[in-house]
Amino acid sequence: AVGYFLKPLDYPLLITRLSHLLDRQHAAPARVLIIDDDQLLAQHYRLVLMAAGMDVELLNAAQELMSALEVFRPELVLIDLHMPDYSGPELAGVIRQHEQWASLPLVYLSAETNFEQRVSALDRGGDDYLIKPISNRELVAAVRTRIDRARQLESLISKDSLTGLLKHASIKEIIEVEVARAHRDQQPACVVMLDIDHFKAVNDRYGHATGDVVILSVATLLRQRLRKSDFLGRYGGEEFAVILPNCDQQQAFRLMDEIRKHFSTLQFTHENSSFQCTISIGIAVTTDHPHAKGADLLVLADEALYQAKAMGRNLVRI
Numbered sequence: 001a002v003g004y005f006l007k008p009l010d011y012p013l014l015i016t017r018l019s020h021l022l023d024r025q026h027a028a029p030a031r032v033l034i035i036d037d038d039q040l041l042a043q044h045y046r047l048v049l050m051a052a053g054m055d056v057e058l059l060n061a062a063q064e065l066m067s068a069l070e071v072f073r074p075e076l077v078l079i080d081l082h083m084p085d086y087s088g089p090e091l092a093g094v095i096r097q098h099e100q101w102a103s104l105p106l107v108y109l110s111a112e113t114n115f116e117q118r119v120s121a122l123d124r125g126g127d128d129y130l131i132k133p134i135s136n137r138e139l140v141a142a143v144r145t146r147i148d149r150a151r152q153l154e155s156l157i158s159k160d161s162l163t164g165l166l167k168h169a170s171i172k173e174i175i176e177v178e179v180a181r182a183h184r185d186q187q188p189a190c191v192v193m194l195d196i197d198h199f200k201a202v203n204d205r206y207g208h209a210t211g212d213v214v215i216l217s218v219a220t221l222l223r224q225r226l227r228k229s230d231f232l233g234r235y236g237g238e239e240f241a242v243i244l245p246n247c248d249q250q251q252a253f254r255l256m257d258e259i260r261k262h263f264s265t266l267q268f269t270h271e272n273s274s275f276q277c278t279i280s281i282g283i284a285v286t287t288d289h290p291h292a293k294g295a296d297l298l299v300l301a302d303e304a305l306y307q308a309k310a311m312g313r314n315l316v317r318i
């Protein structure tokens, strides 16, 4: 079987077939750790996955497992089921004891066809099974879809590390749900986009770290002033998106204008100098657009934001 896998023609073909995936994906290469005592086979899998644009590390002994996890930070681990020192399920059990690796995709690779053996291996913390021998394309597809899904989940669940707010994908999703709910309940909801004014100049003059302080203070102010039932996300670098359920245009304008005014009075300091900053805000309300989806209202709010910028900044526009 190994002889077939190592046929030299396979790799160039694989590279051309899969190179479009590399072009399409601007995301960082997927990181895969392979644990297998069969070095020849492990090398083969490594070449196949690397040809598909992934970063791959091999481990043929369990000793360096923890340091490999910590240093390489794999997004998926392929584990051979039968190895002389430790079995695959034993290793999976060790990995799963650590909270930080609790949801790391672990996939067994094995020629084991015994049903009971396979089930008991999954019981020990593995997520799935790939049966050897596996074709190149199947291996790439199996690894890629699992990593894509893990990344999607990560971006949906986790909070933005600087501000603790929802991330882009998450707030977008929530806005979709809340806008649909507002239409259904015939209640107004407002989608709001905020952007810090002349923020590039802040970074240029006072440095990136001070810029981060300004971003953080917008997040803090929004969190203080919004209701528990409102949703708040960091939409881009210094852009925020908010949805205010059960809030009409007038209420949203009043609230956002207070936030805008308050923010413009804050004093930031850098070394011996102090400076002020302003934000521009755009609002779109569901009741003005009875057929608009969340994404449409985000565009409308962004257009209103653009108008606020064009009219001189430090403004709220609807």
Ligand code: GH3
Pocket: 195, 196, 197, 198, 199, 200, 201, 203, 207, 208, 209, 210, 211, 212, 215, 236, 237, 238, 309, 313
């Ligand atoms: P405008 O008033 O038109 O919005 O002007 P601006 O200078 O704010 O323009 P823009 O919104 O395009 O600038 C965004 C800048 O924010 C560019 C980028 O370098 C900076 N930025 C993005 N993310 C971060 C971050 O996390 N920290 C810091 N310090 N800066 C960031």
Ligand code: MG
Pocket: 036, 037, 038, 080, 081, 082, 083
């Ligand atoms: Mg083996």
Ligand code: MG
Pocket: 195, 196, 238, 239
């Ligand atoms: Mg911006």
Ligand code: MG
Pocket: 195, 196, 197, 198, 199, 200, 238
């Ligand atoms: Mg800006």
